[in-house]
Amino acid sequence: MTDDTPAQDLDAIAARAAAAAGPFADTSPTERARALVAVADALEADADELVAIAMRETGLAEPRLRGELKRTAVQLRLFADTIVDGAYLDVRIDLADPDFVLGPRPDVRRTHVPVGPIVNFAASNFPFAFSVAGGDTAAALAAGCPVILKGHSGHPELSRRTAAVVTDALAGAGMPDGVFQLVTGQEAGVTILQDPRVKAGSFTGSIPAGRLLADIAAARPAPIPFYGELGSVNPVFTTAAAIAERGAELAAGYVASVSGSAGQLCTKPGFLFAPEGHGLDAAIAEAASSLAEHRMLNPRIAAGYRDRRDEVLAAAGVRTIAEGGVRFDDDGHGWVTPTIVAVPLDDLVAGRDVLLEECFGPLSILVEVGRATGPAELAALVPTLFAGNLTATLHAGAGEQGEDVRTLVRVLTEHAGRVLLGGWPTGVAVTPAMQHGGPWPATTNDASTSVGTAAISRFLRPVAYQGAAEELLPPPLRSDNPWGVPQRIAPAGESAEWGGRAVATS
CATH class of the missing domain: 3.40.309.10 (Aldehyde Dehydrogenase; Chain A, domain 2)
Incomplete structure (x- = not known):
């Protein structure tokens, strides 16, 4: 990719992503969902221009590219509905229980929070679905994480144009500045992956490149998760x-x-x-x-x-x-x-x-x-x-x-x-139950997926709050539940009955 991002600009890019992380994480699922839909709408509105650029740069056929762009928009909308539902946060509330069987239990409440800025390395063979606005980007944005997208050298013009569409759509939806940024060039990608403000990485590509990046992520003073999709022969x-x-x-x-x-x-x-x-x-x-x-x-x-x-x-x-x-x-x-x-x-x-x-x-x-x-x-x-x-x-x-x-x-x-x-493995369905991952060397983390709604969980981490006042709890853990998300509540007194269900069904 020509016009590689200058080294002196990378610090400012990481700083903008870090500054956006808190405000973006604080957006409600509904606000974030509307932003994802806005990106999907914008991509489809500019489909003629984007597909024409992609045909010229990749040699892929128009029907394939139009189908792939539609898949990209569908995935964004699927993730939007997923986060509005709120079940992805896996909210668990254990109410204080002075009669807990192991001794008095404090009030403990657990949810998932965004990990922070993500660097996503775009793929060459899916210039829409696994590139600038593809599955990893959509999952990270749905989770509430700013994305620094390392564009692929195989489709530079398309990367820049798609990035502009995404940036404008997110800004128009009221998302914080710095939520989405593009960098170009191999050195820039490695440098930004090593930046301490970046909290996770994702990649789709070859085994050698993926292993190199995974090793870099693991060798940082504070190692970070790296979700790479690498090689597969699919017998x-x-x-x-x-x-x-x-x-x-x-x-x-x-x-x-x-x-x-x-x-x-x-x-x-x-x-x-x-x-x-x-x-x-x-x-x-x-x-x-x-x-x-x-x-x-x-x-x-x-x-x-x-x-x-x-x-x-x-x-x-x-x-x-x-x-x-x-x-x-x-x-x-x-x-x-x-x-x-x-x-x-x-x-x-x-x-x-x-x-x-x-x-x-x-x-x-x-x-x-x-x-x-x-x-x-x-x-x-x-x-x-x-x-x-x-x-x-x-x-x-x-x-x-x-x-x-x-x-x-x-x-x-x-x-x-x-x-x-039965059937054939090509044509990965964008559905909630899809699993697109596997043991090494298919991926660097066989418990993750880069397609389907479970992909969002890669960019979240669990946090529990103990004995916190309601005013200090994040919205999904509050008793008045302002976001309206599912809450699994363990009431006081139930521990005395644990094991009863197992006995009753045996």
């Missing part, structure tokens, strides 16, 4: 029964999921495990051959994909199903069509150092396992091949719901944040 498993029932449908869905947005999606299925003699080659090749070439995000990513593809194609035991290709234009941009290869399980294991690495682009490996390899054998195989992933998918046949299938599902649960029983 898919299909049984012989599923292929017999709907083989052509599976082949078409597989190719569509691999090739969508030129394979530049964190949930792209990198591996499909199928029994020998699956008979899917022809259907996969036909589906792949019908797809037009698609430009990759930038020349650097395209060159990396070319090199990774060459490695896979040259690996021992690899058989090409759909060759695909990479073409570079005069501007250095790479244009790609999907590449699907097959490899026997034994060759995958022997060549694991090459083949198991993530490939960012429209390439996937169909792993052929023995005909006798069922769900139980696949369950034993998973831990030997894969660390953490965002997703894992199982396609089973009708009636395949026995203990061996349940065992496989349990194992997949240990290795992924979202387990799909």
Whole structure:
């Protein structure tokens, strides 16, 4: 990104964010919710301009970008309704109890408060949904945290224009100055992450970059939480029964999921495990051959994909199903069509150092396992091949719901944040129950998510107040409950009955 933020400006940016933190945290959920909706409205009002810039800078197609901008606006509105509801604060009130079974209990009241200024590192492959106004920004603002957004060099003009839309919308909604600011450049991003006024970080991108930033956050004199979404190969498993029932449908869905947005999606299925003699080659090749070439995000990513593809194609035991290709234009941009290869399980294991690495682009490996390899054998195989992933998918046949299938599902649960029983992992739904995270290296914190309403909790921390006068309590903990949020109240005297419910239901 050109016009990197000068080092001398970063102190002022951090100071504005820190000054805004208190007033922003004091805004009511309703006020903050209206601000989020104002941002959503402004993004949609400027959609024509923003999408045109994004098409030029990223090479992504207009329908994809318009859908992504709509998703971004929908997520902002979802978070707005979530905070108005108030349940996200998890308010708990233990009233004073002189007869508490362990001795007199003081009045204790617990809620969640914003952690403070956040630095969010934008992603390249989702220029709306995981960039300037994307999920991490929306979650932090919903929580009441000022955001310092480190723009991505892959779409600099779009970053600046979107940031202006967000800033103007927040100001128009009456939010404090400094609630949202943009910085550009790698050095600026590292410097602002190290600033003691920044209280948490978020990131979507590669494993090396994410690990570097996570280590920086952890090495600060006062370490801070860092929520990184990094690498994932998203294995898919299909049984012989599923292929017999709907083989052509599976082949078409597989190719569509691999090739969508030129394979530049964190949930792209990198591996499909199928029994020998699956008979899917022809259907996969036909589906792949019908797809037009698609430009990759930038020349650097395209060159990396070319090199990774060459490695896979040259690996021992690899058989090409759909060759695909990479073409570079005069501007250095790479244009790609999907590449699907097959490899026997034994060759995958022997060549694991090459083949198991993530490939960012429209390439996937169909792993052929023995005909006798069922769900139980696949369950034993998973831990030997894969660390953490965002997703894992199982396609089973009708009636395949026995203990061996349940065992496989349990194992997949240990290795992924979202387990799909049918369907394909691309196309992450923006819903309250969505989990977009997983064990390392999918994320740096496997208890968090960057999609869905639970994403807000990353930027909150619990605080309890003991023996406080009503006037000194934050609004959600007051007895008159001015914000109207749900309050879980433990009245005096109930401790004498603890355990009764368990006995009554046994």
